Amino acid sequence: MCELLGLNSNVPTAATFSFSGLSARGGRTGDHVDGFGMAFHDGEGCRVFRDDGRACDSPVADFLRRQPLRARTVVAHVRKATQGAVDLSNCHPFQREWLGRHWLFCHNGDLGAFRPPLDGGALPLGSTDSEWAFCWLLTQLGRRFATTPEWPELAPVLAELMPQLAAHGVFNMLLTDGRALYAHASTKLSWVQRRHPYARPRLVDCDLEIDLATANGPSDRMIVVATRPLTVGESWHAFEPGELRVFSAGQSVWHAQTAPAGANAEMAAA
Amino acid sequence: MCELLGLNSNVPTAATFSFSGLSARGGRTGDHVDGFGMAFHDGEGCRVFRDDGRACDSPVADFLRRQPLRARTVVAHVRKATQGAVDLSNCHPFQREWLGRHWLFCHNGDLGAFRPPLDGGALPLGSTDSEWAFCWLLTQLGRRFATTPEWPELAPVLAELMPQLAAHGVFNMLLTDGRALYAHASTKLSWVQRRHPYARPRLVDCDLEIDLATANGPSDRMIVVATRPLTVGESWHAFEPGELRVFSAGQSVWHAQTAPAGANAEMAAA
Numbered sequence: 084m085c086e087l088l089g090l091n092s093n094v095p096t097a098a099t100f101s102f103s104g105l106s107a108r109g110g111r112t113g114d115h116v117d118g119f120g121m122a123f124h125d126g127e128g129c130r131v132f133r134d135d136g137r138a139c140d141s142p143v144a145d146f147l148r149r150q151p152l153r154a155r156t157v158v159a160h161v162r163k164a165t166q167g168a169v170d171l172s173n174c175h176p177f178q179r180e181w182l183g184r185h186w187l188f189c190h191n192g193d194l195g196a197f198r199p200p201l202d203g204g205a206l207p208l209g210s211t212d213s214e215w216a217f218c219w220l221l222t223q224l225g226r227r228f229a230t231t232p233e234w235p236e237l238a239p240v241l242a243e244l245m246p247q248l249a250a251h252g253v254f255n256m257l258l259t260d261g262r263a264l265y266a267h268a269s270t271k272l273s274w275v276q277r278r279h280p281y282a283r284p285r286l287v288d289c290d291l292e293i294d295l296a297t298a299n300g301p302s303d304r305m306i307v308v309a310t311r312p313l314t315v316g317e318s319w320h321a322f323e324p325g326e327l328r329v330f331s332a333g334q335s336v337w338h339a340q341t342a343p344a345g346a347n348a349e350m351a352a353a
Numbered sequence: 354m355c356e357l358l359g360l361n362s363n364v365p366t367a368a369t370f371s372f373s374g375l376s377a378r379g380g381r382t383g384d385h386v387d388g389f390g391m392a393f394h395d396g397e398g399c400r401v402f403r404d405d406g407r408a409c410d411s412p413v414a415d416f417l418r419r420q421p422l423r424a425r426t427v428v429a430h431v432r433k434a435t436q437g438a439v440d441l442s443n444c445h446p447f448q449r450e451w452l453g454r455h456w457l458f459c460h461n462g463d464l465g466a467f468r469p470p471l472d473g474g475a476l477p478l479g480s481t482d483s484e485w486a487f488c489w490l491l492t493q494l495g496r497r498f499a500t501t502p503e504w505p506e507l508a509p510v511l512a513e514l515m516p517q518l519a520a521h522g523v524f525n526m527l528l529t530d531g532r533a534l535y536a537h538a539s540t541k542l543s544w545v546q547r548r549h550p551y552a553r554p555r556l557v558d559c560d561l562e563i564d565l566a567t568a569n570g571p572s573d574r575m576i577v578v579a580t581r582p583l584t585v586g587e588s589w590h591a592f593e594p595g596e597l598r599v600f601s602a603g604q605s606v607w608h609a610q611t612a613p614a615g616a617n618a619e620m621a622a623a
Contacts, residue, residue, distance in 0.1 A: 127478055128441030133400045146416045171398030180449055183476035204474075206453035208397055 085175070085191045086115055087272070088159040089257045089308035091264040091330040095125060096305055097151035098159070100286070100293045104313040106148060107288035108161055109138025115161035118174040121147050122187050123154035124261035129185040133174040155332075156259050160189040165212075172209035176257075177217050179205050181224070182231040184260045188217040191310055192253030192269065216248055220258075234263035234329050234337065241265055242327050242339040249325070250343065257308065264330040266308050267341070268322035274308045275319045276335065284314035292316075304333030355445070355461045356385055357542070358429040359527045359578035361534040361600040365395060366575055367421035370556070370563045372429055374583040376418060377558035379408025379431035387434040388444040391417050392457050393424035394531035399455040403444040425602075426529050430459040435482075442479035446527075447487050449475050451494070452501040454530045458487040461580055462523030462539065486518050490528075504533035504607065508599050511535055512609040515597055520613065527578065534600040536578050537611070538592035543582050545589045546605065548574045554584035562586075574603030 088105040090098050102121060110116045119138035122131040130152075134143040138161045160175035167173040176187040190213035198215055201207075204225050205218040223244055224237075232240070241258070248254045249269040258265040266272060277284075279302070281295035299305070308330070312319040322328070329337040358375045360368050372391060380386045389408035392401040400422075404413040408431045430445035437443040446457040460483035468485055471477075474495050475488040493514055494507075502510070511528070518524045519539040528535040536542060547554075549572070551565035569575070578600070582589040592598070599607040 125441070128405070129478075130403045130441060131401070135398070142416075142420050146412075146420075150412050150416075171395070171400060180475065180478060182473075183478060185478055203452075205450065208399075208450060208453060208455055 084165060084193070085160055085162045086113065086310040087189050087191050087255060087257050087308070088313070089264050089266060090157040090305060091333060092155050092303065092305040093332040094303050095153035095155055096303070097153050098157040099148055099151050100291065101307055101313055102159055103148050103291055104286040104288045105159055105161060105309065106138035106144045109144070111139040112288040113161070115163040117162045117164040117169045118171070119144060119159070119161045120174045120176050121159040122157065122176045122178070123152050124156045124158070124185065124187060124259055125154045126261045129178070129187070129261055131176060131178055131187070133171055135169055135171045135174060156261050156264055158187055158189050158257050158259060165193045167209055167211035170209065173211045175213060177214045179217070179221055181205070181221050182228065184231055186221070187259050188220070189257045190216060191255040194248065194251040194254060197251040216254070220244060220248070234331055238265070238327070238329050238337050238339070241267070242341045245327055245341045246325065246343050255310065262331065264306070264308070265327065266322070266330065267327045269324060271310055272308060272322040273312050273319040274306055274322070274328065274335070275312070275317050276304065276306050276333070277317065278304045278333070282317040284316040286314055287312065306330040306333055306335065354435060354463070355430055355432045356383065356580040357459050357461050357525060357527050357578070358583070359534050359536060360427040360575060361603060362425050362573065362575040363602040364573050365423035365425055366573070367423050368427040368429070369418055369421050370561065371577055371583055373418050373561055374556040374558045375429055375431060375579065376408035376414045379414070381409040382558040383431070385431035385433040387432040387439045388441070389414060389429070389431045390444045390446050391429040392427065392446045392448070393422050394426045394428070394455065394457060394529055395424045396531045399448070399457070399531055401446060401448055401457070403441055405439055405441045405444060426531050426534055428457055428459050428527050428529060435463045437479055437481035440479065443481050445483060447484045449487070449491055451475070451491050452498065454501055456491065457529050458490070459527045460486060461525040464518065464521040464524060467521040486524070490514060490518070504599050504601055508535070508597070508607050508609070511537070512597050512611045515611045516595065516613050519595070525580065532601065534576070534578070535597065536592070536600065537597045539594055541580055542578060542592040543589040544576055544578045544592070544598065544605070545582070545587050546574065546576050546603070547587065548603070552587040554586040556584055557582065576600040576603055576605065
């Protein structure tokens with residue numbers, strides 16, 4: 084299995100604090116030692132850092148903990164290999180251009196032998212079930228959209244597709260085009276919103292506290308999503324099994340309780 | 354305009370020495386200050402570092418100069434914007450998955466208003482002529498190949514396509530799938546091979562010399578390609594205008610003198 088981290092903000096925001104917590108789980112407080120990745124995505128501009136070393140002590144991770152790179156959406160992943168070798172090609176986030184935007188995908192879980200046919204629009208580079216699932220997702224979306232969908236159009240379609248993936252095993256995922264952050268939990272995912280008046284959270288995995296009121300302005304808003312809460316001192320919400328949420332500009336803007344494959348999803352305004 | 358750097362080796366090789374020279378041209382010894390990128394590509398595994406800061410003093414570039422990441426193919430680019438804003442989305446190398454491999458592309462030059470129709474298989478994320486040319490190239494290749502071509506199949510097709518791009522302006526480029534490195538010059542590009550017995554090159558742009566015999570084994574072979582020679586103390590070869598070369602496992606394995614659009618290319622064994 085693996086662990087996921089996602090951030091979505093209304094202003095470009097650094098993620099060094101949260102990544103310090105997540106990356107500790109990559110070999111120090113957790114055994115997710117088979118590589119990691121971290122991506123900064125601001126709409127058009129997107130950059131992905133990946134390494135097949137341990138996030139707790141890889142030089143790339145060390146750089147990312149020290150260097151406050153900023154973006155409106157950040158996703159990160161520490162890997163514990165269940166399928167596919169320990170190799171750069173199997174490190175998340177996976178990325179593809181689709182309809183003129185960069186799409187990034189991270190997965191925690193195991194989809195067993197799920198290897199449906201792909202039509203060639205997106206093909207895997209590595210050997211994980213996760214990347215195959217991402218390619219399958221883009222293939223399905225490619226059949227439904229001819230121009231880039233924004234989240235109000237995309238979210239209900241994802242709500243139909245998520246259960247089809249989750250039917251094959253554990254499927255917790257983050258997906259983003261750098262505008263909205265889509266998060267689905269089949270078993271485990273939590274989220275928290277940070278806004279004025281700010282809390283003073285402390286990392287669970289490191290002896291590190293942050294004064295959010297000093298680091299952020301009074302109108303800044305940010306969502307943090309993680310496999311397990313990264314902090315104490317603020318209120319995390321656990322996803323329900325089958326829940327899909329959309330975060331945009333630092334707010335939870337949409338959610339749905341997706342139904343098992345074949346049934347209809349029940350959707351709700353956030 | 355911009356400057357290009359490519360390395361191709363028979364064993365995973367660090368590029369800190371060459372990147373020290375190139376990145377100096379990103380603000381210290383040259384005015385290519387509008388961002389940069391560096392990619393490490395080893396077949397399946399591929400990672401790209403990009404920044405919209407100056408390569409001479411950006412923290413990302415500083416990390417890349419200090420950290421000897423290794424790969425069999427490395428490409429790098431320092432940008433001086435001619436088309437498109439100074440933005441992460443316009444920093445080379447551009448990357449796309451095509452037929453199950455990562456393809457990377459860097460361009461030096463200016464193709465004017467060249468914006469041919471694209472069929473949607475690959476669409477630009479930023480606003481440069483360079484990325485559009487890359488998408489056009491992948492579109493053309495997509496019409497010719499249904500499975501991933503290796504260099505003996507791809508090279509003659511590139512030799513037909515290069516003049517069609519070069520007809521629109523200056524088109525010096527590097528293209529790679531992490532196996533072979535394809536290099537085309539319409540005006541300016543040079544290459545050098547490093548192998549036993551090694552020279553002791555010194556950077557033109559920094560007070561830095563390398564003892565290649567200490568850094569490399571006796572059976573290692575490496576090609577370095579650059580817009581302008583990066584070193585003195587070794588024998589660089591200038592590309593002829595219209596020349597396309599393929600480098601694989603640290604050797605020049607194929608070259609052709611491409612003809613103006615419409616005419617046939619003259620090809621030769623390396």
